[in-house]
Amino acid sequence: MSVEVEPNPQRRGRAERFLATLAPFREVVFVSHVNPDPDALASMLGLKALIESKQPGKPITLTMDGMIARAENQAMVDLIPIHLVPVDQAAITPETAVVMVDTQPHTGRRASEAARPQVVLDHHETGGLLEGVLFRDIRPQMGATSTIVTGYLLESNVPVTGRLATALLYGIESEVAGFPREAGPTDDGALVWLFPRADKDLLAQIKNPKLPQSHFATVQHSLANAFVYGNLIVSFCGHVTQPDIIAEMADFFIRFEKVEWVVCLGLCDGVLKLSMRVNHLGGHAGELLRDVLEGLGTAGGHDKRAGGAIPIPNERPETIDPLLKTIRQRLLDELGIPRDQGRRLLEASPMLPSL
Numbered sequence: 001m002s003v004e005v006e007p008n009p010q011r012r013g014r015a016e017r018f019l020a021t022l023a024p025f026r027e028v029v030f031v032s033h034v035n036p037d038p039d040a041l042a043s044m045l046g047l048k049a050l051i052e053s054k055q056p057g058k059p060i061t062l063t064m065d066g067m068i069a070r071a072e073n074q075a076m077v078d079l080i081p082i083h084l085v086p087v088d089q090a091a092i093t094p095e096t097a098v099v100m101v102d103t104q105p106h107t108g109r110r111a112s113e114a115a116r117p118q119v120v121l122d123h124h125e126t127g128g129l130l131e132g133v134l135f136r137d138i139r140p141q142m143g144a145t146s147t148i149v150t151g152y153l154l155e156s157n158v159p160v161t162g163r164l165a166t167a168l169l170y171g172i173e174s175e176v177a178g179f180p181r182e183a184g185p186t187d188d189g190a191l192v193w194l195f196p197r198a199d200k201d202l203l204a205q206i207k208n209p210k211l212p213q214s215h216f217a218t219v220q221h222s223l224a225n226a227f228v229y230g231n232l233i234v235s236f237c238g239h240v241t242q243p244d245i246i247a248e249m250a251d252f253f254i255r256f257e258k259v260e261w262v263v264c265l266g267l268c269d270g271v272l273k274l275s276m277r278v279n280h281l282g283g284h285a286g287e288l289l290r291d292v293l294e295g296l297g298t299a300g301g302h303d304k305r306a307g308g309a310i311p312i313p314n315e316r317p318e319t320i321d322p323l324l325k326t327i328r329q330r331l332l333d334e335l336g337i338p339r340d341q342g343r344r345l346l347e348a349s350p351m352l353p354s355l
């Protein structure tokens, strides 16, 4: 005698529950955070493959909030390739399921909250407003949202192409870069599974894009305006043409052997943007930056890495200078560093007439 066992909804896999949530909707629109990073892009791409395999024929749109900032990210979009629609051009109707990846509603990481999601997948500690969300998979112990998505593809036996494996591998790798790594065994398991499937030449091409002159100009400006206070570097990157370079400079300065903390600041599109790094675990960078920016702007992030933004009315020195001073003083107070310890990282280098 065979016994029919009713499937227990609690015991269904996450991918299955994700798909069941989308089933009644006619189409799917993916949204993510402003200036999407490789983790956000790869997560959307991976979930698209899952839906195409299990709910074929359903229209799927991948959107972009803000811009593709880093040259590596642009290379990824061009070479994988990934077709993106500006988020404000995506039509959202009652028949649309909005799937949000790598961020949560109302965390200050999106230009607009107009698109309210039915589904949220994220690995950030920055909690958002999840009212009305039908399915959520939020796991801050994961190094990347792409790790969660790789798990869904495995669970559902969806074929992963070389290009998708490349995207997911880079999505995870770029999130868990640096030492010590903010990654767990699940992230490493996903990397091990993806590596033989990824196109290594394509990956190398994405990781080594050509850079515009503005990149080198920002490096020069940041080096010239880097100040060391005890075990902290604060650098003002000036006006930048793409906002991710502020985080790139923070990754650059954190390798200075005399410091454990970095804060880089830069101006872009009416916003003073900040990027913080700490080179040990337990730094609670996200919380610290939130305290520093209290009443000024928004901030959030991970243990070792955080970002923040302050809207500014203009870029005039009388607006910017007092703001920079306030932030610096609050930072020094939070980190218990005396205010009178500052010195330049570098003295100005002599300029040769020509070479």
Ligand SMILES: [Mn+2]
Binding pocket: 039, 040, 102, 123, 143, 144, 145, 175
């Ligand atoms: Mn992420």
